Amino acid sequence: MSNIPRRHAITGATAVAGVAGSPIGHSLSPLIQNAWIDAAGLDAVFVAFSPPPDRFSHFAEGLRGGAIRGLNVTLPFKEAALSVAHEIGDRAELAGAANLLIFNEDGSITADNVDGLGLLGALAAQAPGFDPKAGPAVIVGAGGAARGAAAALVMAGAPQVRIVNRTLARAEMVAGAVGGGARAYALDAAAAAFDGANVVINATSAGIASDDALNLPLEATPADAVLMDMTYKPLLTPFLERAQMLGRRTVDGLEMLIRQAGPSFEAFYGRVPPPEVDVRALCEQVLEAQALMPGNTS
Numbered sequence: 001m002s003n004i005p006r007r008h009a010i011t012g013a014t015a016v017a018g019v020a021g022s023p024i025g026h027s028l029s030p031l032i033q034n035a036w037i038d039a040a041g042l043d044a045v046f047v048a049f050s051p052p053p054d055r056f057s058h059f060a061e062g063l064r065g066g067a068i069r070g071l072n073v074t075l076p077f078k079e080a081a082l083s084v085a086h087e088i089g090d091r092a093e094l095a096g097a098a099n100l101l102i103f104n105e106d107g108s109i110t111a112d113n114v115d116g117l118g119l120l121g122a123l124a125a126q127a128p129g130f131d132p133k134a135g136p137a138v139i140v141g142a143g144g145a146a147r148g149a150a151a152a153l154v155m156a157g158a159p160q161v162r163i164v165n166r167t168l169a170r171a172e173m174v175a176g177a178v179g180g181g182a183r184a185y186a187l188d189a190a191a192a193a194f195d196g197a198n199v200v201i202n203a204t205s206a207g208i209a210s211d212d213a214l215n216l217p218l219e220a221t222p223a224d225a226v227l228m229d230m231t232y233k234p235l236l237t238p239f240l241e242r243a244q245m246l247g248r249r250t251v252d253g254l255e256m257l258i259r260q261a262g263p264s265f266e267a268f269y270g271r272v273p274p275p276e277v278d279v280r281a282l283c284e285q286v287l288e289a290q291a292l293m294p295g296n297t298s
């Protein structure tokens with residue numbers, strides 16, 4: 001891993017930001033943010049935190065008023081992050097979750113959600129010319145990730161959002177929460193949901209090791225539909241592999257992670273990430289190394 005950047009010295013003035021999740025040990029966010037910090041020559045550091053799952057609000061409370069610039073928030077704290085905020089942006093409100101907290105100097109906390117920017121940025125980068133307004137968007141899954149994706153596509157002007165889920169009642173809840181005429185489908189009605197789809201996004205936690213459990217009728221998607229997976233472990237998921245075998249354009253979850261990291265960096269440091277750093281190559285290097293670790297399933 002010789003290409004992974006070396007840190008500058010920590011000083012008394014070093015600005016701290018971080019990511020909180022549980023588990024957090026394999027998060028790629030510190031790698032991405034510190035590579036940008038080093039290339040930009042900032043006196044800053046980005047670290048990972050793993051507060052006890054039931055103590056997020058205490059943890060966030062302790063950081064108010066100057067301890068830290070901001071936090072990215074990942075599973076399982078995205079909903080809790082919303083509840084500790086004093087000010088909530090529209091994107092976080094509609095997604096029902098926050099993945100970015102800014103700790104203001106006056107002691108208040110502002111919640112935002114840049115996962116949607118990550119999702120749309122990944123689609124623009126890996127499926128050039130993709131237009132969210134061009135047709136229905138299908139989200140498979142009805143957890144927090146699915147709700148965030150649905151919210152982003154409603155805000156981007158998708159003419160219809162279709163939520164497909166194993167448990168229909170959860171799909172109906174997500175459809176109701178994001179509004180905009182969203183419709184819910186059971187998993188066995190997936191082919192009907194895929195009919196005429198502009199984009200299909202896998203936001204389930206199923207089929208990471210094998211897609212037997214999901215077995216989606218991807219052949220029912222139009223030939224020019226874009227198929228995206230929000231998971232990036234493995235980088236080429238069974239869902240994406242099948243999509244590629246069918247000749248569909250695909251978008252991966254690593255690109256989404258990187259594309260949400262950019263707006264987070266901007267929120268922490270008030271400048272865009274230095275473009276010369278190939279953070280994707282750094283992440284791929286680490287993912288490959290992690291995949292080779294014995295017994296690693298995370």
Ligand code: ATR
Pocket residue numbers: 075140141142143144145146165166167170203204205206207213214
């Ligand atoms: P997150 O908040 O990360 O999105 P979640 O709330 O646990 O996680 O949601 C996981 C999603 O994956 C759900 O939509 C779940 O379907 P159910 O609502 O029916 O539970 C879906 N999922 C997980 N395992 C699945 C499987 N084997 N087959 C189909 N869907 C599955």
